[in-house]
Amino acid sequence: MTDPLQIRFERSFFARPATRVARDLLGCYVHRRIKGKEMIGRIVETEAYHQDDPASHSYRGITPRTELMFGEAGYAYVYFTYGMHFCMNVVTGAIGTGEAVLFRALEPVSGTSEMFIRRIKAKTERDLLSGPAKICQAFDVGKPKHGEDFVYAKNLYLTQGSLRSNEKTLTTTRVGISVGIEKKWRFIIDGNPFVSKGRTS
DNA sequence: TGTGCGATTACG
DNA sequence: GTAATCGCACAC
Numbered sequence: 001m002t003d004p005l006q007i008r009f010e011r012s013f014f015a016r017p018a019t020r021v022a023r024d025l026l027g028c029y030v031h032r033r034i035k036g037k038e039m040i041g042r043i044v045e046t047e048a049y050h051q052d053d054p055a056s057h058s059y060r061g062i063t064p065r066t067e068l069m070f071g072e073a074g075y076a077y078v079y080f081t082y083g084m085h086f087c088m089n090v091v092t093g094a095i096g097t098g099e100a101v102l103f104r105a106l107e108p109v110s111g112t113s114e115m116f117i118r119r120i121k122a123k124t125e126r127d128l129l130s131g132p133a134k135i136c137q138a139f140d141v142g143k144p145k146h147g148e149d150f151v152y153a154k155n156l157y158l159t160q161g162s163l164r165s166n167e168k169t170l171t172t173t174r175v176g177i178s179v180g181i182e183k184k185w186r187f188i189i190d191g192n193p194f195v196s197k198g199r200t201s
Numbered sequence: 202t203g204t205g206c207g208a209t210t211a212c213g
Numbered sequence: 214g215t216a217a218t219c220g221c222a223c224a225c
Contacts, residue, residue, distance in 0.1 A: 047208070055208065057221095065221065083218025085209050102208060121211065133209050 007160040014073035014092050018048035018099040021092045022177040027163025030106055032139040033155045037114045039139060041106030041129050042161060044169045046177045049089070051098045053179075058098025069098040076156065078141060085133035086142040090158070104178070105130050107169040115139075130171040 014021055025043050032039045049056040049069075057079065058069045068077045069091055077089040077100050093099035106129040108115060115128045115138040122128050122138075129135050136142055141156065167175050 049208070057208075060222075063222070079208080080220065081207055082209055083207090083220075087208060089208085104208090131209070137210095 005160055009074075009158055009160065011072075011074045014090060015094060016073075016092060018050050018092045018101050019177070019179055021090070022046040022048040022101040022179075025090075025101060025158070026175060026177065028161040029109065029159045030103065030135070030139070031157050031159060032111075032141070034114070034140060037111060039111030039114050040109040041135065041138075042109050042169070043103060043105075044107050044163075044167075044172050044175050045105035047102040047104050048092075048177060048179045049100050049102060050093070056098070058100070062098070066098060069100050070096060076141075078136070080143065081133075086136035087132040088136050088139075088141050102132055103135055104132050105171045106135055107171050126170055128171075 013024070023046075025046050028043050030041045030043060049058065051058050051061075053059060057066045060066075062070050065079065068075060069089075071091060072095055073090075073092050075091045077091050078086055079089075080086055087102060089100035089102045091100050108125050108128050112125055112128065116122060118140055119128050119134060119138045122134075127134070128138055139156065163175060169175060
């Protein structure tokens with residue numbers, strides 16, 4: 001397993017079509033620090049959402065909930081569903097387009113004992129981050145406690161990484177992205193090795 | 202103001 | 214297979 005490089009992304013990385021960002025995020029790292037304890041997960045499955053996809057929240061245009069998806073790329077779009085679960089996206093694309101990439105599964109890299117604290121029902125490491133709502137539970141990402149929107153920005157971030165195509169991981173049997181088109185799910189195995197990215201701020 | 206259902210998870 | 218559980222979007 002590759003060590004996290006701790007190189008952050010520039011906003012321009014996210015200001016591209018969701019399908020591209022979803023692919024390029026595979027192998028990258030999600031960091032979450034709570035009270036000095038850091039948790040890291042490696043992205044092994046993503047899902048791209050955009051305005052033309054009936055399954056996307058942005059399909060019906062700008063609403064109070066989806067306003068974020070139409071805004072500036074790089075912000076976290078976190079939504080609540082089934083009355084109990086939160087799921088996290090990163091907003092992509094140009095301002096005015098309703099796009100985002102959902103973090104569907106991560107491979108635990110470090111801070112697993114901290115993850116188990118919040119993932120009460122997880123029995124194995126594989127259970128920790130193998131689903132979009134599990135990621136939010138493990139990382140304690142959900143409704144802002146005091147009514148703020150972006151309180152997590154300082155402690156939740158992404159860093160660059162890479163991935164060998166068709167690599168098997170702890171949490172998934174298939175590494176890749178999926179794109180929803182008219183409620184039919186197309187799963188795309190990532191076949192393109194990542195080019196190295198220059199250092200960013 | 203009412204209602205149907207969801208980008209899910211866990212358990213039987 | 215299905216309960217849990219509530220906010221959102223749209224119908225009325």
